[in-house]
Amino acid sequence: MGQQENSPTPLNGHERSHCDDDEETVAALQSKEPSRKKKIKCAIKITIFIVSQIVSNVVMALTIMKFRNLKLMFGTITIENMVTNTISSPPSFNMNFLAQITVKNTNFEPYKFENTTVIFTYEGVLVGWGLVPETKVNFRSTKKRMCLWK
Structure with a gap:
């Protein structure tokens, strides 16, 4: 070996x-x-x-x-009644009018809102208000409504 x-x-x-x-x-x-x-x-x-x-x-x-804010615009306005008071100081008036409002949605999604109150003021003083009824505005579209303003 x-x-x-x-x-x-x-x-x-x-x-x-x-x-x-x-x-x-x-x-x-x-x-x-x-x-x-x-x-x-x-x-x-x-x-x-x-x-x-x-x-x-x-x-x-x-x-x-x-998201972009909705655009609210006024269309035709019809005055229903108007009462003026020139005797009081300062003079005042009271009126109701029917106005067409247009709600424009520029977003890419539909927008639904409930009854809404729009308030008009002039130099901080309430001038009038109106109710905008509940509605749904589809995406990139416009919806028209008639509203009573006081």
Whole structure:
């Protein structure tokens, strides 16, 4: 019995050397390298997509979807009765009138409001008031109503 070699056992009648093991390890690592790069590229693409979606949603929320106040405008006005009192000091008058109001919604969502009271003042003094009936104004549209003002 002489010296025993610590070399690997031969496979299929061929001997293997330590160099063959190193080459196989390098080859295995090189075959894993493209799949790792593909995973990194895929993760980068997914991250870019998510960030772009967040940015576009924030921009839309701050510009297009921003809430704007309704616009209330008067149309035709019909005076029903008017009583003047020139005897008292200072002179005064009392009248009721029927007015068409227009409610314009410039938002991208419908807007529903309940009965509303509109108050007219002049230099801090109450001049008149009127009731605007409950209604729903669709998005980007205008609704006309007749209201009694006192």
